[in-house]
Amino acid sequence: MVTAIPSAVPNDAFSASPSHSPYEASTQHKHWRYSRTALDEQRASLNSAAVHVIRNAFEIDDPGSSNAISFLSPADEYLLVKLYISKVGQLCAHFHMPEVVEATACSYIRRFYLRNTVMDWHPKNVMLTAIFLASKTTNHPIPLEQYASHIPNTTPSDVLDLEFLVAQSLGFEFVVWHAHRALWGIYLDTQTLPDISFHTIHDAYIASVAHVRASRLSDAELIYTPSQIALACFHIAAPVLAEQWAKAKGESDVISLLPAISDMILQEGKPPDLERVREIDKRLKICKNPEKVVGTKAYLKKQAEEEAKAKEKREKKAAEIRALEDARDPFGGELDPEGAAKIERAKQLDEDDD
Amino acid sequence: MSVPWLKGPQKRAAPGRVITTPSTQAFLGGVKDATGKTTEYSPMIPTYVESCTSDRYLNPNLRLLVSSCYHKMCESCIDRLFTLGPQGCPMCGKILRKMAFTPQTFEDLVVEKEVAVRRRIAKEFSKRREDFSDLRSYNDYLEEVEDITFNLINDRDKVETEARIAKLRVENAALTELNIQREEREAAIVRAEEERVQREQLERAEEARLLEEDERMEREREKQGIIDILQSTDKSATKVIAKSRAAAQKRALRKAPTAAAQASTSAAANTAARMRSTVKDEPHVPFTDDWYTHQDKFVLRTQYGDPGTDALVRDLVGRDVLRAGGYDIREAWDRAIRTSVVGLAVQPIPNTSPESAMLSAV
Numbered sequence: 001m002v003t004a005i006p007s008a009v010p011n012d013a014f015s016a017s018p019s020h021s022p023y024e025a026s027t028q029h030k031h032w033r034y035s036r037t038a039l040d041e042q043r044a045s046l047n048s049a050a051v052h053v054i055r056n057a058f059e060i061d062d063p064g065s066s067n068a069i070s071f072l073s074p075a076d077e078y079l080l081v082k083l084y085i086s087k088v089g090q091l092c093a094h095f096h097m098p099e100v101v102e103a104t105a106c107s108y109i110r111r112f113y114l115r116n117t118v119m120d121w122h123p124k125n126v127m128l129t130a131i132f133l134a135s136k137t138t139n140h141p142i143p144l145e146q147y148a149s150h151i152p153n154t155t156p157s158d159v160l161d162l163e164f165l166v167a168q169s170l171g172f173e174f175v176v177w178h179a180h181r182a183l184w185g186i187y188l189d190t191q192t193l194p195d196i197s198f199h200t201i202h203d204a205y206i207a208s209v210a211h212v213r214a215s216r217l218s219d220a221e222l223i224y225t226p227s228q229i230a231l232a233c234f235h236i237a238a239p240v241l242a243e244q245w246a247k248a249k250g251e252s253d254v255i256s257l258l259p260a261i262s263d264m265i266l267q268e269g270k271p272p273d274l275e276r277v278r279e280i281d282k283r284l285k286i287c288k289n290p291e292k293v294v295g296t297k298a299y300l301k302k303q304a305e306e307e308a309k310a311k312e313k314r315e316k317k318a319a320e321i322r323a324l325e326d327a328r329d330p331f332g333g334e335l336d337p338e339g340a341a342k343i344e345r346a347k348q349l350d351e352d353d354d
Numbered sequence: 355m356s357v358p359w360l361k362g363p364q365k366r367a368a369p370g371r372v373i374t375t376p377s378t379q380a381f382l383g384g385v386k387d388a389t390g391k392t393t394e395y396s397p398m399i400p401t402y403v404e405s406c407t408s409d410r411y412l413n414p415n416l417r418l419l420v421s422s423c424y425h426k427m428c429e430s431c432i433d434r435l436f437t438l439g440p441q442g443c444p445m446c447g448k449i450l451r452k453m454a455f456t457p458q459t460f461e462d463l464v465v466e467k468e469v470a471v472r473r474r475i476a477k478e479f480s481k482r483r484e485d486f487s488d489l490r491s492y493n494d495y496l497e498e499v500e501d502i503t504f505n506l507i508n509d510r511d512k513v514e515t516e517a518r519i520a521k522l523r524v525e526n527a528a529l530t531e532l533n534i535q536r537e538e539r540e541a542a543i544v545r546a547e548e549e550r551v552q553r554e555q556l557e558r559a560e561e562a563r564l565l566e567e568d569e570r571m572e573r574e575r576e577k578q579g580i581i582d583i584l585q586s587t588d589k590s591a592t593k594v595i596a597k598s599r600a601a602a603q604k605r606a607l608r609k610a611p612t613a614a615a616q617a618s619t620s621a622a623a624n625t626a627a628r629m630r631s632t633v634k635d636e637p638h639v640p641f642t643d644d645w646y647t648h649q650d651k652f653v654l655r656t657q658y659g660d661p662g663t664d665a666l667v668r669d670l671v672g673r674d675v676l677r678a679g680g681y682d683i684r685e686a687w688d689r690a691i692r693t694s695v696v697g698l699a700v701q702p703i704p705n706t707s708p709e710s711a712m713l714s715a716v
Binding site for chain 2: 202225231
């Protein structure tokens with residue numbers, strides 16, 4: 001019927017190359033990918049900037065006090081975050097949430113602390129908010145009242161207060177690709193390989209699942225792709241089978257990456273030592289940012305500052321509208337629709353960006 | 355005093371039939387429809403009558419009539435209260451006569467009242483845009499009319515509103531007369547059109563019937579003819595029948611074009627009219643893109659060993675308890691396998707400085 005289909009997009013704009021794949025178009029690949037050193041640098045710089053700010057905040061409260069406080073190091077922060085990531089699993093199991101919620105929440109917490117510091121926001125609250133947010137974004141939502149009532153010492157507002165902050169720190173990029181789904185894919189696809197018994201595959205899969213869970217406690221998701229992590233977990237459980245599958249897919253290059261990933265998972269995939277974490281938590285209570293603690297001088301000062309800014313903005317806007325109205329002909333009526341429209345627009349515009 | 359609506363079951367109208375009791379004809383404000391298409395609103399829902407506290411549950415044939423002050427009362431109440439002459443309405447006290455009750459047309463009495471008011475106003479004030487020199491004065495007139503209508507509907511400033519009506523009537527006396535005539539003419543045209551259409555339909559039905567009759571007669575005659583021939587001649591029966599059938603076919607072919615032609619001309623006229631109003635259909639441009647789907651990396655099977663989803667696939671729990679309509683496990687498998695092959699070739703970002711084991715060692 002139709003001989004030539006006119007294309008809406010010229011065919012040479014994209015080519016069907018592997019880089020034009022859905023994963024590489026995802027925000028996970030575009031924005032949340034680091035090298036190991038880049039990760040360390042990011043955390044270090046975040047930490048030092050935070051220490052600087054908090055030191056000043058302490059100075060406002062009580063000059064000279066900040067020298068006595070030992071702030072957390074990036075390693076301390078990392079350990080604390082890791083502990084709370086390891087607790088996500090228990091909490092999700094309590095609510096019978098599917099694994100995708102757990103994995104997404106872990107990713108959210110990890111990414112959140114690439115943009116914020118533990119001294120500003122305690123990971124316990126961030127964890128609760130991240131799980132709630134993850135349940136919503138993965139389409140397994142749970143009502144807030146039910147959620148808060150099942151967690152001791154938690155009110156709904158504790159969960160909601162941080163929700164926007166977490167979402168903003170994630171850049172509103174809520175979709176996360178996970179290794180456990182890739183592992184399931186490997187499990188299914190290895191069944192198409194010739195001469196492999198289902199029993200072998202199944203045993204390997206069960207063992208790999210534990211490794212994938214462990215990988216969530218490491219930084220693997222920020223460095224490698226989910227399929228690579230899944231293959232590495234499978235490789236730990238059944239090296240020969242994993243390599244055979246990779247070759248069958250025509251991706252033998254990936255095999256060289258696997259040892260590094262496996263090392264990372266096996267070394268970092270264990271929950272941290274509780275004693276050390278408890279000690280870090282104690283120190284955190286002292287070096288917490290006073291601006292976030294209700295009632296301190298720094299907090300009140302911050303409030304006052306924000307009030308002043310908001311007031312200034314309001315006055316500026318009122319002055320603007322007044323100027324427009326003065327400039328407009330009072331008897332304009334229908335002859336000055338533009339002026340009327342300008343004033344309407346100025347009244348409705350709400351410039352929230354500072 | 356005649357009590358038409360209480361004359362017993364044979365007078366009771368079935369729900370949906372038009373009521374033409376004297377009261378409907380007398381009461382000018384109600385919805386009186388000459389074409390006979392408006393029916394009475396009589397819901398078979400539980401209805402409570404305030405004036406006598408009876409309801410439809412006790413008396414299924416309860417019929418509520420509406421007074422001129424727009425209050426509803428059942429027939430027995432009306433009979434009880436107004437047989438001996440004009441009385442005050444039990445709800446608002448306005449003096450009513452027994453004749454002043456109409457059956458309800460609309461579910462909402464507010465609507466009923468509004469319709470009555472608007473009918474009255476429309477009859478009196480029906481000027482059009484052509485009767486005015488400019489748009490402004492036309493709009494002013496419309497606003498005045500609407501103001502009056504609003505006041506009447508909501509019983510505001512009764513005296514003042516009546517004065518305004520009188521004033522307007524005087525102003526527009528001449529034009530109103532013209533407009534009434536114009537409207538009547540238009541209504542007549544519409545009626546004529548309707549009648550014509552109806553007549554045409556009847557004619558066509560009649561024609562079709564006649565045609566069928568003719569055909570039947572024709573067949574009867576044929577059969578009779580064959581029988582006669584068979585009786586009188588010695589020719590073989592099959593040959594006779596074949597000859598007569600051939601003759602019948604020839605006759606049918608001759609008739610068919612004319613009948614078909616008739617039908618096709620009318621059909622063609624209809625489609626031509628429709629075609630003129632339809633929009634051109636442009637060739638569809640499909641959305642094209644060039645995503646690499648990794649389809650070459652795997653072949654999806656219809657069956658996998660997957661104990662985790664076994665209960666789901668075989669729906670062991672019960673009929674579609676776990677699955678929604680349209681659910682296909684192969685889509686989940688496809689997504690999983692695709693996730694496992696996508697991104698395998700992505701190289702991690704290389705380290706910029708010598709690898710520090712600062713955080714990795716914890």
